[in-house]
Amino acid sequence: MDSTTVMFSALFLVWCTFVNGSPASLEVGKLTKATNVSWSSYNFKTILSWGPKPVNYTYTVEFSRVGKDKLRNPHCIRSTETECDLTNELDVKGVYSADVLSESLHGTSDYVEPPFTRSKKFCPYNDTLIGSPEFKLKVNENKKTVLIIQDPITALHKDGRSLNIRDIFKKNLKYKIAYNKAGSTGQKMLIVDESKVEFNNLDEDQSYCFSVAAYIPSRKGDKRVGEWSLPKCSPQEHKTLFEEYGLAVIGGAALIILAFVIAVIVLIVVCCKRVRRRTPTAKETIV
Numbered sequence: 001m002d003s004t005t006v007m008f009s010a011l012f013l014v015w016c017t018f019v020n021g022s023p024a025s026l027e028v029g030k031l032t033k034a035t036n037v038s039w040s041s042y043n044f045k046t047i048l049s050w051g052p053k054p055v056n057y058t059y060t061v062e063f064s065r066v067g068k069d070k071l072r073n074p075h076c077i078r079s080t081e082t083e084c085d086l087t088n089e090l091d092v093k094g095v096y097s098a099d100v101l102s103e104s105l106h107g108t109s110d111y112v113e114p115p116f117t118r119s120k121k122f123c124p125y126n127d128t129l130i131g132s133p134e135f136k137l138k139v140n141e142n143k144k145t146v147l148i149i150q151d152p153i154t155a156l157h158k159d160g161r162s163l164n165i166r167d168i169f170k171k172n173l174k175y176k177i178a179y180n181k182a183g184s185t186g187q188k189m190l191i192v193d194e195s196k197v198e199f200n201n202l203d204e205d206q207s208y209c210f211s212v213a214a215y216i217p218s219r220k221g222d223k224r225v226g227e228w229s230l231p232k233c234s235p236q237e238h239k240t241l242f243e244e245y246g247l248a249v250i251g252g253a254a255l256i257i258l259a260f261v262i263a264v265i266v267l268i269v270v271c272c273k274r275v276r277r278r279t280p281t282a283k284e285t286i287v
Ligand SMILES: *[C@@H]1O[C@H](CO)[C@@H](O)[C@H](O)[C@H]1NC(C)=O
Pocket: 035, 036, 050, 051, 052
């Protein structure tokens, strides 16, 4: 190899770097790193969001379980959106982090790593907010108040069926029930395993107000309790008319009312007859 060949090779290399590398590195200056990269998750619907709105560049999201390969959601590649729905990409018990990459419109150069911002760690099982449960109040045959809670539906599906939170948390799912006598401030708290609860310790003839939240003791801190439902109150216990007054009194009252109605009808009939009898005489006097 003579010196000219070496020199030309070197020049060629420099040229290559200039042609390929330089435009990319110029554009990197225009790319803005994502800010405020954050997870929001409600009943396992999980969205990664960030800012600012991109101008002349796009974002690509790469997420991974700790220590595993990076994955992408096809909807969040070279996107001009500032959020990415990862609901169906995440294993419920996985612990994830995500990178939001800023990429130029003309594709990235292999030599330059696009600027990115990394999210905090997120685990659907431990971090998703559980929405407020719906519930019904009933009085059973023993006159006990029964609270029937509907396990909230999640955004996740299996075999074409929506999963509810009991399908996911199983034995880890409890409910917290806060209740108080209507009009009183003394609140009691109860933790239950089942979705159906019978109350044996309530004063009869009293209205009580109940509020319910999912409770997952295996979680940390304030993630344990889900959203509280709005309070619902049991009706003030009313005895039926028969229980309160007995058949004789009600029968008597009915008889009196019937007699009164008959009297009124008789009166009306009698009056009408009188008026009709008098009318012809009135005509006669006019004519
Ligand atoms: C990031 O969050 C801060 C405060 O939470 C807010 O003031 C700022 O506007 C946000 N930036 C973007 C790009 O959304």
